[in-house]
Amino acid sequence: MRDLLFHASCHEQMSFVVVSHVARYQETDLARILGRATNLGSEEIVDGVEIHRCRLYTIPPNKYVRYEDRRLYLSDRPHGVPNNAADVFFESLAKGLGANAIGVVLSGSRVGEDGAAGVCAIKKNGGHTYAQVPETADFPHMPEAAIGTGCVDSVLTPEQIGLELSLVAWAT
Numbered sequence: 001m002r003d004l005l006f007h008a009s010c011h012e013q014m015s016f017v018v019v020s021h022v023a024r025y026q027e028t029d030l031a032r033i034l035g036r037a038t039n040l041g042s043e044e045i046v047d048g049v050e051i052h053r054c055r056l057y058t059i060p061p062n063k064y065v066r067y068e069d070r071r072l073y074l075s076d077r078p079h080g081v082p083n084n085a086a087d088v089f090f091e092s093l094a095k096g097l098g099a100n101a102i103g104v105v106l107s108g109s110r111v112g113e114d115g116a117a118g119v120c121a122i123k124k125n126g127g128h129t130y131a132q133v134p135e136t137a138d139f140p141h142m143p144e145a146a147i148g149t150g151c152v153d154s155v156l157t158p159e160q161i162g163l164e165l166s167l168v169a170w171a172t
Contacts, residue, residue, distance in 0.1 A: 001106060005038040007162030010054040014102075014165070016040065017051075017072065019086045021108055022061040031058040047074040059085065066092035083114060086142075090118025094125040101127035102168065104161055105146040107137030113145035120151040128168065129153050130161050 035042030105115040134140035
């Protein structure tokens, strides 16, 4: 993630939302850590926060995040089900932004296929999708699952994805 953010430039047409798989009750300082790797301002999401351009948002532990009308909304992640926080977010992003939605699936912990259904929702609505080259991922399960759907536009290293996102942003 740091490599992607380091290579992605700040652009007024784009914000970043990082949906990481943090353990259910583990505190995280991810916003501050990732904020050091980029020129974006960073913050942990609070319910109903309005999205500002050129900003990085991170999901708090034990939550789902959804996009609606330029705001991010949090809900509790249910017990007893696999963590599919990326799918939940991507599906709301696809619905809310349509062709302007961009989804990126990177190395994830051992959560399996999270993100795969979400990239298909984004693709179905005309958005752009990326996945990390599995051989460059510490945990390749998520990128492999996303690629396996046939809904991923580009399979690149995190550095290449960051550069590509900068090009996409400047082209709009």
